[in-house]
Amino acid sequence: MPQNLTVCTWNINSVRIRLDILRDAVARLQPDILCLQETKCQDDRFPLAAIRDLGFPHIALNGQKGWHGVATFSRLPFAAIEKREFCGKGDARHIAVTLGAEAGLATPFTVHNFYVPAGGDIPDPDLNPKFAHKLAFLDELIAWERLPEQARAQAHTVLVGDLNIAPLETDVWSHKQLLTVVSHTPVEVERMRRFQATGPWVDVMRHFVPPEEKLFTWWSYRSPDWTANDRGRRLDHVWTSPSLAPHARAMTVLREARSWERPSDHVPVAVTFEV
DNA sequence: ATGGTTGTCAAACAA
Numbered sequence: 261m262p263q264n265l266t267v268c269t270w271n272i273n274s275v276r277i278r279l280d281i282l283r284d285a286v287a288r289l290q291p292d293i294l295c296l297q298e299t300k301c302q303d304d305r306f307p308l309a310a311i312r313d314l315g316f317p318h319i320a321l322n323g324q325k326g327w328h329g330v331a332t333f334s335r336l337p338f339a340a341i342e343k344r345e346f347c348g349k350g351d352a353r354h355i356a357v358t359l360g361a362e363a364g365l366a367t368p369f370t371v372h373n374f375y376v377p378a379g380g381d382i383p384d385p386d387l388n389p390k391f392a393h394k395l396a397f398l399d400e401l402i403a404w405e406r407l408p409e410q411a412r413a414q415a416h417t418v419l420v421g422d423l424n425i426a427p428l429e430t431d432v433w434s435h436k437q438l439l440t441v442v443s444h445t446p447v448e449v450e451r452m453r454r455f456q457a458t459g460p461w462v463d464v465m466r467h468f469v470p471p472e473e474k475l476f477t478w479w480s481y482r483s484p485d486w487t488a489n490d491r492g493r494r495l496d497h498v499w500t501s502p503s504l505a506p507h508a509r510a511m512t513v514l515r516e517a518r519s520w521e522r523p524s525d526h527v528p529v530a531v532t533f534e535v
Numbered sequence: 536a537t538g539g540t541t542g543t544c545a546a547a548c549a550a
Contacts, residue, residue, distance in 0.1 A: 273550085274542060298550085300543065326543050327550085378550050390549085424550095481550090482539035525541080525550085 263364065264509065265533045266291045267371055269420035269496055271526035275299040275331065279310050281520045286314050288514060289530040292335045295373035297422045299329035306331070322355040330355050330373045330421070336363035346400050347393060367416050369535060374421035383445045391442060394424070398451040402458060416535060417501040419461055422526060424495050425452045430474045431494035443493055461499035464531055468511035478526045479518055486518055498531045507533045
């Protein structure tokens with residue numbers, strides 16, 4: 261029996277102060293698997309009861325005090341949870357969950373949830389250690405041996421998260437003006453493409469909104485009115501293994517969430533798969 | 536060209 265699985269990703273920028281709009285996002289998107297980034301909450305302070313009340317009994321956490329942090333919630337049970345550390349810094353920037361037979365799935369379904377370093381303001385690794393860290397993080401992703409090739413071909417895998425890079429010209433409000441702005445510089449975009457080629461990973465959001473059209477998931481807080489000239493970027497992504505891409509049925513970028521009370525600067529993105 | 540805002544945790548720092 262095929263079933264629909266909706267996977268949602270959202271950089272929530274503090275999970276504890278946004279439980280109300282988290283509830284609204286869940287009501288709108290009805291995800292089966294919800295991946296958050298920038299939870300800014302250590303694991304022993306996580307609002308587990310509130311998440312369970314939203315309909316997610318299965319919770320996988322990788323948090324730290326004050327900043328970063330990722331979390332993945334599920335309506336269906338996990339067969340496995342895995343966390344990876346990058347750049348030997350102890351940062352909480354990745355968690356993966358796998359759903360299997362316990363969740364009623366014949367083919368295991370793995371979801372990687374990433375929070376890639378933002379990279380600071382100056383796009384020069386010699387002058388800016390945060391940009392150097394971002395590039396080193398991407399180099400580790402490129403070198404990441406996920407699965408043997410044969411297993412990779414059969415597995416259903418999703419990679420979501422705030423990747424902090426807008427690769428296409430239409431992923432930013434002005435390609436020309438952002439070429440020297442961290443998130444859209446050629447050196448980052450080139451590394452992202454190399455990482456994408458290792459899967460290979462399929463940019464499934466662009467199966468629903470063609471690459472010729474602008475598509476954003478983030479609008480800066482530093483603008484008095486985010487709607488005024490739509491100066492956004494697509495920093496949040498949903499990638500799939502080639503085997504899973506044809507199973508994608510729908511995609512939503514919940515733009516309205518940017519206007520909710522006390523919003524995150526990112527909005528949720530959801531993709532529904534028939535598996 | 537510059538500065539603009541938000542969150543953590545209580546002074547800077549990160550985004």
